[in-house]
Amino acid sequence: MPLTPLDIHNKEFKRAFRGYDEDEVNEFLDQVIKDYEALIRENKELMQQAQALQEKLDHFANIEESLSKTIIVAQEAADEVKTNSKKEAELIIREAQKNADRIINESLVKSGKVALEIEELKKQAAVYRTRFRTLLEAQLELLNGDSWDVLEGKTGTEE
Template sequence: MPLTPLDIHNKEFSRSFRGYDEDEVDDFLERVIQDYEALIRQNKELEERLADMTERLKHFSNIEESLSKSIIVAQETAEEVKANARKEAQLILKEAEKNADRIVSEALNKSRKIAMEVEDVQKHAAIFRARFRSLIQAQLEMLESGDWDRFDQEVSTTVKEPAVFSNGSA
């Protein structure tokens, strides 16, 4: 069992003729030296362990700090990516709206143009029907008039007469 400071303090040496017993004092000092050396070794080991633990603590503190910084950078990057995605989405949406407006405008213009062409065709058809109706009515009036009878007679008399050719033979 190692000596305690109280043991050293309370140690009493027996008196001999010339003072303390030298052998007893030497034995005690030997025990003190051994215990003291053990304490020095133990203290040195503890100091080394403390230095190692301090070094490891610094290492882990650095890792923690790096991780914290990395998390912050990752969060900032994520926010930037989100903001850029929102901006890009807005740009795409605006472009799509412009394209939709352009397509609708073009469709309306084509629709108007086609409506005008349909109207033009309807006018031409109406004019054509009116002219065709007039022609048919004129033809009907001609059929109903007596002019056809006279035409039939002229055609009949022309057909009965011999045809005269330019060289004089029939």
């Protein structure tokens, strides 16, 4: 058990022949008591400071651990968002490619139909032109024919 200032104060020494000066010893003990009390107070203050610093250190260690966990969770969330975004982008691209292929195929089918219609219209136009030419030629032949002369009162000898 450590020595206390009270123990030093209450310490009694035996008297011996040719001993030390009692007043000098008492003054020295008083000085030792004062110094010892000061050391005890200082030690107590240092212990309190050490405890306060340890509490702060524990607090900051907890904050550091929380921040580390938060950073890990944020990183995982960011990675998950990135992965999901990539998957969604790939899905959108595939869907767009499907739509583009569908539109291209529909356009090819429509252009094929239009080409067929154009060919059919060209054939019909050729047939119409041929018929119209035939009709015009027949009409010209009628106009150039003798039957108009009869209507106009002309005979074949008058010209």
